[in-house]
Amino acid sequence: MMTLQTSARPAPGLPTGLTLSIPIGEPASSGSLGSASGLLAAVPSVGDRITPAKLIEMLQALLTSDLDAAARLRFLRAWKAPLLASCEHTGAHVGEETGERPMGSGSVFEGRLYRLMFRNLAAAIELTANRQRAPDADLSGWAVRNLFHFFQYQIRHAARLQIPLPAGSWRDLHALSVRLVVSTRYPRSVDASRDAYPVVGYQGIRSIELRYKEILLLGLIAQVFVNAIQDRMSGLSSWAVETRLETPFGLSGQRGLWLVDLADDAPPCECAGPLSPDFRGWVLFPPLDFVRMLDSARLSETSDRGRAVRPSPF
Known part of the structure; x- marks a missing residue:
């Protein structure tokens, strides 16, 4: 397991020692995978036809390999297009190979591919951060953009199938947010103390916080x-621009806040009661029109449920 090296609290109200549920360089859990290096060497060329099962096997091997961050990212960038193409046709593949009817408009294979791609990107970013040296700017930017893209794929896929995200998904994202968002807000100066937050090497990517807010x-x-x-995706970017992401410092006791508990494996939630001084995480301030949209949808849902249980007068 990887643990963020936060020897001192990076900002008031944020926790220390968050853990990512991503094994790096550990032996693969399944004996059928063989050695990671051997499997990676045997993977077909990018242009070859490949099944979702083979892609999953390859990504699992990459996750447990000892490759450095730059090599991981070059490999993932080369395989992004084949992976997305495979996800588009996963339903047909599952039906052909198993004889089973795909689940709704997606499949378990598709969800696993999105999750594995996210975990591999997170692993490469974390390896870079721990060494305080990033790959070239183009590769670094690609990694961060796609980290958030693939988490969006996970959310949309889970919503289509009406299933929860895999365990640890939100917690991993929140842990990385501390690494990425805080490093862009509080870059360490040359004369900073040794307890300052580690330099990640992504400070030039201004959209990090915006992309995280889109996910939230x-x-x-x-x-x-x-x-x-x-149907609601079209306004996501503009809503994110208007959304504030703050630490809880100075907000204790306030009510009706939207909270992102960094220790919780869950999306943001509304806290009706007063904010506890012990809370550690982000406080989200969405724009008013976004909040009204959510409230309207909840009111409509409550009204529909009321009509459904109302006894018939006939």
Whole structure:
């Protein structure tokens, strides 16, 4: 398991020692995978036809390999297009190979591929951060952009199938947010103390916080608009621009806040009661029109449930 090296609290109200549930360089759990290096050498060329099962096997091997961050990212970038193409046709593959009917508009294979891609990207980013030296700027930018892209794929896929995200998904994202968002807000100066927050090497990527806010808002949307999540995606970018992401410092006792508990494996939630001084995480301030949209959807859902249980007068 990887643990973020936060020897001192990076900002008031944020926790220390968050753990990512991503094994790096550990032996693969399945004996059928063989050695990671051997499997990676035997993987077909990018242009070859490949099944979702083979992609999963390859990504699992990469995750447990001892490759450095730059090598991992070059490998993942080369395989992104084949992976997405495979996800688009996963339903047909599952039906052909297992004889089973695919689940709704997606499949278990598709969800596993998105999750594994996210975990591999997170592993490469964390390896870079621990060494305080990033790959070239182009590769670094690609890694961060796609980290958030693949988490969005996970949310939309889970919403289509009406299933929860795999255990640890939100917790891993929140842990990485501390690494990435805080490093862009509080870059360490040359004369900073040794307890300052580690340099990640992604300070030039201004969209990190914006992309994280998009994910948080999408997590809220997915809780309300389960069957119409795609219809609400068009306004996501503009809502994220207007959304504030703050530490809880100075907010204790306030009510009705949207909280992102960094120790919780869950999307943001609304806290009706007063904010505890012991809370450690982010406080989300979405724009008013976004909050009204959620409230309207909840009111409509409550009204529909009331009509459903109302006894018939006939």
